[in-house]
Amino acid sequence: MSLTLGGVQLLDADGELQRGWISVEGDRIVGIGYDDSAPADIKLDGRTVLPGFVDMHCHGGGGASYTSADPEQIARAAQTHLAHGTTTTNASLVSATYDDLERQIRALIPFVDDGTLNGIHLEGPWISPNYCGAHDPATLRDPHPDEVARIMDIGEGRISMVTIAPELPGAVTSIERIVATGAIAALGHTGADADHARAAVDAGATVATHLFNAMPPLLHRAAGPVGVLLTDPRVTVELISDGHHLGPEVVSLTMTTARERSALITDAMAAAGAGDGTYVLGDLEVRVTDGVARLVSNGSLAGSTLFMDSALRRAVRIAGVPLADASAAASVVPARTLCLADRGELAVGQRADLVVLDDEWAVERVMRAGQWVSGSR
Ligand SMILES: [Zn+2]
Structure with a gap:
């Protein structure tokens, strides 16, 4: 079962923040887009998601x-x-x-x-x-x-x-x-x-x-x-x-x-x-x-x-x-x-390691290998 985070700000190929979505299944990123097309399981409007x-x-x-x-x-x-x-x-x-x-x-x-x-x-x-x-x-x-x-x-x-x-x-x-x-x-x-x-x-x-x-x-x-x-x-x-x-x-x-x-x-x-x-x-x-x-x-x-x-x-x-x-x-x-090819980027196939930042860029939530980290607020 995949999980889609919608309404988030993501860095695009030009290094600009764009509104988009990111989908995770198991421990991997399985989809990413710079539009509102994907139905979101979790709406994170205004939050920035970084690797x-x-x-x-x-x-x-x-x-x-x-x-x-x-x-x-x-x-x-x-x-x-x-x-x-x-x-x-x-x-x-x-x-x-x-x-x-x-x-x-x-x-x-x-x-x-x-x-x-x-x-x-x-x-x-x-x-x-x-x-x-x-x-x-x-x-x-x-x-x-x-x-x-x-x-x-x-x-x-x-x-x-x-x-x-x-x-x-x-x-x-x-x-x-x-x-x-x-x-x-x-x-x-x-x-x-x-x-x-x-x-x-x-x-x-x-x-x-x-x-x-x-x-x-x-x-x-x-x-x-x-x-x-x-x-x-x-x-x-x-x-x-x-x-x-x-x-x-x-x-x-x-x-x-x-x-x-x-x-x-x-x-x-x-x-x-x-x-x-x-x-x-x-x-x-x-x-x-x-x-x-x-x-x-x-x-x-x-x-x-x-x-x-x-x-x-x-x-x-x-x-x-x-x-x-x-x-x-x-x-x-x-x-x-460190020769870790499976992480470091938000891209399909990478390990689902995500940092969700609030509008002050403080860490709001963390996902590691597809699992939300408890203790991240
Ligand atoms: Zn040292």
């Missing part, structure tokens, strides 16, 4: 953290973001000792297997001590290829992405090993120059972990990693559009330059949806004030309190990015980057 959001980089939410290795917390973090429209998510782990990482990876595997998570993202420990942001410097390691391969083996194919600093000894071989497992190698938390960045991309790296943050800046005679990652057509660049990690002009510049290669991420930590207060990220204490998360020790930004819908609204309303580009950056670009 479900795909978050490649997220540490937690709802007061819960993916590093906890606690099933209740893992489920709560994913559910909190799902209620805000994230129908596909990676669970990101900050740098930790190999023993802790092993425990955390094993705790996440069942949630990848049941579809709650797309995969696991290791944001460390093979990153630069000079650009470690909110990662505990005591846990950082050089990426010895055999050690990297051993950790990848623990994931048994569920590690989706690994962030690595390409200038570290062993990094290029490790990138090749990571890519050979089917995972994505991402560059980030790095002091790389342009040559290091190019070598990493040539070795198979395809993602820039939160471009601009935790790496040297773009200078007019030294483009650095940002210049390479921003211009290389093989690379998807992650952006934290929270108003604190990046200025609005930088979001606009990047999403124009790397159009169809920019992915909005949350990089959210436990405080997303849980309010100000004191939290931990890995083993480090974080204070959240007015929604901004900073390490207690040195004031470094420590992830965000974003949801994907707020990242999208900020990109459009504050950075002036066209809605169609922001929606692509929240859905189809990360989906294709």
Whole structure:
């Protein structure tokens, strides 16, 4: 039995919102049109329907953290973001000792297997001590290829992405090993120059972990990693559009330059949806004030309190990015980057992952694989 949502606003092929309808049967989209011809089972006049959001980089939410290795917390973090429209998510782990990482990876595997998570993202420990942001410097390691391969083996194919600093000894071989497992190698938390960045991309790296943050800046005679990652057509660049990690002009510049290669991420930590207060990220204490998360020790930004819908609204309303580009950056670009061909677009045959936004673009309802998500209001 199919279900048709009528009277909704949908982005058309020209990136304009048009009144139309969308039909779902089972877990798939089975029809879509830009007219009033289909009899609607549910009238959603004035609401905008976008593809479900795909978050490649997220540490937690709802007061819960993916590093906890606690099933209740893992489920709560994913559910909190799902209620805000994230129908596909990676669970990101900050740098930790190999023993802790092993425990955390094993705790996440069942949630990848049941579809709650797309995969696991290791944001460390093979990153630069000079650009470690909110990662505990005591846990950082050089990426010895055999050690990297051993950790990848623990994931048994569920590690989706690994962030690595390409200038570290062993990094290029490790990138090749990571890519050979089917995972994505991402560059980030790095002091790389342009040559290091190019070598990493040539070795198979395809993602820039939160471009601009935790790496040297773009200078007019030294483009650095940002210049390479921003211009290389093989690379998807992650952006934290929270108003604190990046200025609005930088979001606009990047999403124009790397159009169809920019992915909005949350990089959210436990405080997303849980309010100000004191939290931990890995083993480090974080204070959240007015929604901004900073390490207690040195004031470094420590992830965000974003949801994907707020990242999208900020990109459009504050950075002036066209809605169609922001929606692509929240859905189809990360989906294709993660090699997920069955989602990211509103099109016949795609998985029925839908976000219904009210006239203020707040999330009103979420559908994941054809099922309405409880807890989405
Ligand atoms: Zn992160």
